[in-house]
Amino acid sequence: MTPCYPHRLLFALFVFLLALATVASAQPANNTDASAALKQQVLELNRDLLILEEELLYPANSQVAVYLSLDVGEYFALDAVKVKIDEQLVASELYTPKQIDALRRGGIQKLYLGNLKSGAHQISAFFTGIGPQGQPYKRAASVVVDKTTASLVLELSIVDATGKLQPVFDIKQWEL
């Protein structure tokens, strides 16, 4: 008796492959209305909670917020940032490739949110990474700001200076 092994899965696998190739382009809609409504409600609740938290912990008259942005970031590969207020380290961040990608694509990171007394304060930021020549690159930027009873919002921005082919590190104060 000659054993005959049928290619029983050949066609089945082929069909499976054909289906698989279209999965990427069209998924069946899973209409879970109740879950969707619940998600929406929780998102709105989360928004209200965020507002309350900020008002409680960081009232506008003492609030200071520091953001970080990359524009476009071709001449500097960011590794880490440290932020000091009046020589006191308040925030530091080591960046993952995913975070860098998010920043390069236009995202802005809220680096620090805290409280500060009214008056003059020195804000310093220290950037570490790889510069335009592929060499380790460290730069700092500093600014003296006058904290009033309005919320203080600062943006640390790393901007490509295309004329110099160098990155420029700047601290910008936002008027809200």
Added chain:
Amino acid sequence: MGAVATTALCALLALASVAVAAPPERHHAAQDLRYGESLYHYYLGDFPQALSVLLRAESDGAIVGHQHYPKLMRAGIYMAYGLPDRARSEFAAQLGQGEPQAVRDTAHYYLAQLDYRAGDYAKAAASANSIGHALDDTLADNNALLNVHLFIKTGPPATLQEAQTILSPLRHNRALALLNLANAAARAGDVSGAQQYYRAGLSVPLPKSGAKRDEALAIRDKTLTAMGYSFLQEANYASAKAAFRDVRLDSNLANSALLGYGWAAASYQDYPLALKPWQELRRRSLLLPAVQETLLAVPWAYEQLNAPRSALLAYRESEQLLSTEFARIEQQLERLNRHRLMAGLRHRGAPGQEHRPPAADALLARGDSHELQSWLSLDQVDVLSSDSHYLQTLLKQDALQQQAQQLRDLLQLQSGLNHWHSKLDIYRQLVTDKRQLRSQRSAAIEQSGLLQQHRALQQQREQLAGELARIEREQDTLALADADTRAQAARIARARTSAAGLTGNPKVPDNAAQRLRFYQGVIDWRAAQGFAEHLWQARKTLAQLDAALGQSRQRSQQVADILSTDPDLEAQLTRLTALQTRTHAQLTHLEQAIHNATDALLHRLRQTLQQHHQRLQDYLSQVRLSIARLYDVAYRAAQESEPEAPVPAQVQP
């Protein structure tokens, strides 16, 4: 969400972050901080946070500098976060508002995508037909791909020649469109037509680097594998083998390709070559159909090589593998409960973050659940991890993935709300403590009369100012003279008084009065010399006193205001209470939803495992039948050749 939809959404968000057209892969930072922050969370895959930040920004006031894009982005995030109805209504709301053409086209494109995904192809086609020419390059390419998919779903199968018109606008998505057209042709039974598409797809140049290259390589692997199987159907084994050989071994399709490669080799009787990929496959997870097939394919190849002993050993090994898998399935079914499922779902962390323990990462890096079949490799991982990985592999199956993702989203929301729940308790305590402290301070201030002190100081200041005015008016130079001058003036005044009382006394010199007048004149002159400067100093001091008193008055007022605005704490407590109530209610709803979703997923998992068991049971029957057949052949051969019966090979399980 499908790969294409994800790419398209990213393109939308990328578009949204640039005010002007920019070369691909280059983006400027957002102009609005809150919008930029939302983008940042989106790109990190944290959709709930991205939405919360965006909703928060919108509640504070409109985001400036980005026109309609924040709203489009919000709709896009709803789409990515599994809220298609909400996304649809948000996209639709952007239409008919006098919006720019680019916004209109973008909204129509995503509405078409949503309808396509919902299976409403007619509606999707209507939306797609409304799209003009203002789409960004990436979106335009995705739109061209969507048109191809609609063409596949609604039109008759077309040849490569006939599809040229619809293929011509495609750029980055050309290979994927060709693959899907090929698959459509293959499903319709037009194998040679499909192969034309496959070949055209393989001729599309690969991007040089980046994520697009990985995507293109994955599509190429799919194309090669599907083409290989189409060649097998046509008995074109050499071409099939060549196609399978080009599939990357670390790709998701490597299992199917290895199986196909073996079949191609076996089809022209090169059984040793067929055995190489099949033996490799046998060591992988039996959850994979290609691996299941090797349970029969490997011993069958040995039989073809006229090696019945090796074939018997291989069947026995298949039997053993099946027994182990049955035990694992039984174990999974026994241990599969709510708790383990939750642990399995949380195992991967938040969506987009892909947190996996190092052990699981190491195992996954080896590809295709290698450890599940090889117990020798279990020294690298404990049984629980292996067990959990088995569950993860199950959850990755297409049929379960969406249900699992839905449950994972709910669990993530629950985790976030639980976090808020405990934080709200702390905030309540904080506000209560603050109120108590304020009350204590208020009483202390009341008792000390601190807020009235500046009034007493003001009275003293008024007296000083009056005295200074008198000195100036009367030109009382001595009042502002230094202490020595004033002391000398006082002594002269006393001496003059004494001299006047002693008038006529012979002991008093005759010129005493004259000398005293002279001394008085000297002192007056000295005082007058410094009067202007002393007056200026006095005025300056008075001005400083005024400033200090002003500050004191202002601070007193501020403290009084704070003390009189106790209701702000009450308002915060009221809001806290309301939010605590809402959080509690949402947690209850979430718990119920999670309970239901878990039950449904557990049911599906059990069904899947039972179906898997049933499939393997069929394999086991065939394996046992083949073993019996081999014994039967050996027995008959022995009977025919020798009176003495042969002893069958003793196989260790």
